[in-house]
Amino acid sequence: MVTMQDVAKRAGVTKQTVSNVISGRVVVRPATAARVRAAIEELGYTPNLVARSLATGSTRTVGLFVPTVAGSFYSEIVEEVEDVLEEHGYHLLLCTTRLDGERARRHLAGLTSRSVDALLIAGDRDLIDHLPLLADARFPVVLCAWETEAPDTFPVVTIDYERAGYLAGRHLRELGHERVAVLASPDHTVRVAGFRRAFAADGLTVPDSAVHMAPEPTFGGGFASAGAALAAGPRPTALFATHDILALGALEAARVAGCSVPRDLSVVGHDDNPEVRLSHPALTTVAIPKRAMARQAVELLLRAVTKSGTPANSLQLLRPELVVRDSTGPVGEIGV
Amino acid sequence: MVTMQDVAKRAGVTKQTVSNVISGRVVVRPATAARVRAAIEELGYTPNLVARSLATGSTRTVGLFVPTVAGSFYSEIVEEVEDVLEEHGYHLLLCTTRLDGERARRHLAGLTSRSVDALLIAGDRDLIDHLPLLADARFPVVLCAWETEAPDTFPVVTIDYERAGYLAGRHLRELGHERVAVLASPDHTVRVAGFRRAFAADGLTVPDSAVHMAPEPTFGGGFASAGAALAAGPRPTALFATHDILALGALEAARVAGCSVPRDLSVVGHDDNPEVRLSHPALTTVAIPKRAMARQAVELLLRAVTKSGTPANSLQLLRPELVVRDSTGPVGEIGV
DNA sequence: CTGAAAGCGCTTACAG
């Protein structure tokens, strides 16, 4: 491989001068610089990034942990993170943890060894128990898409999930719904709490019996738990699913149960993933500013890298927004 | 940061001995090794991977280019690649090219500089024009998920897309369909050719007028071009979409046009993405062994890395399989 | 504006 030394010899200078030409940090006489550039060109020289990293202590690489890359939520985050990194000349080292805490821990241990300038952890599912490992990391760490109680050891950029649930609830309240059901993933307690708050504001309560757990965030999971919700007691007039895909399953369950949406049943989802446009009727849902979240998190991270300090330890909550489509309507007189 | 030197001092040995203990490549006296290990523990030493890379010339990182990470096709590939890499102790550097050849080229240039031990390029969309840049790469390169004419400069692990189209066509022929339409993405000419071959085998031709281009591989794109196909001339009795999502759009177009699937219209998709289970009726499609493909490609790549040679230049075609569900049926008498 | 020196933290032969 051709090294800086080779270029230097060819251009009749020392390698320090070559380095100066490349970095542009020191002014080099135009004639010399031209000779160096010519030599680089002729030799097809390309600097060895590993050597540079060792000398500078920076790899210009950021690690990203996501639970998975399947599904549009995290894949959009990955792409946004990559975009921001690219704008700043950084590379992306990706680890998907796949609901496997042990796997996450192993990867974490691997990255601790300086191969990364900073680390972004998206999603609280798999790494939450291993955060202490990062306590004396030599690089900045930022958390995002964190729904459960965020540890106060790292800056967090996330969504106001409580408000997301609240928006869904308030919307249903404004439409006059009183008897409602919730389809929830186990780790979505914050959304459910927000949803309840909207009802509590009107002196209504959403009983625990109205909250149906969907172990898996899948279409089938939504179908099954919506089926249970519709079969139970007095049929609800509205339903909030903490995940769009659960809502899509619920739509199907409603069809099967012969109840028309939104006439007999209103359905609200959560996330506003692109898939929801495939549904009939189009799903009313709470849109999550995931790209904005990812961008802010990365920018915070990179600011910490360049100022080489830990970022100010803060909790930043981005606001979700209700997107009203066709799956919700006023509570009907003919209900039941 | 604590270095090997620090550990050595603490253990009362030289850093070479520490290195030996860590690598395990040289036998060290047990007592010494124990002292070294204790020192490592006490100091919380973790080797600097960048320094190691510079010394060994290996970063234990593999670069992966994919067009996007949205949609299940490439996201499954990414996860499978990562799994195989992890099994072998490698990290994943991810670049999504996003239909942007220029962006792809920039990233390529960045990686050429030794920050990666090998490179896997999935998808022919964005990098096809920039492959010459890789001509004198100092690391192995493998191509996968390549549908267009593959360059013969690198090993290719891909799908027999021609056969995929053929399987779809043969299935429809076996059901007696003669008047068919195709919904195709512009870069899916090979699938279409295979589809046509199945008809040609029976002396039938699929005219160009029966092939409808869908510029975007989206639900809306499928809906629009299926609408055109159903409106045109004598209505086809069957339809092949070169992409599942196009087929889902077609299903919706059929519903709107008031034609019942599969009674009035059979629909075959391509890929067998998980989404297709959401459709009504469940979609018959051609399943693509994408995970197997990704695995083989990475294993080929890693074999080349460890044997530090270019991999044998070969073209490997994995076989797709027809998955019959509910969207296809025998051609009806009452057709049209 | 250019060159000589030291150093980033490791590994790899090679002696002892």
Add this chain to the structure above:
DNA sequence: CTGAAAGCGCTTACAG
């Protein structure tokens, strides 16, 4: 089995 030396390819002060 352990130590002394050289080297991986850069960058960063520091002289001239």
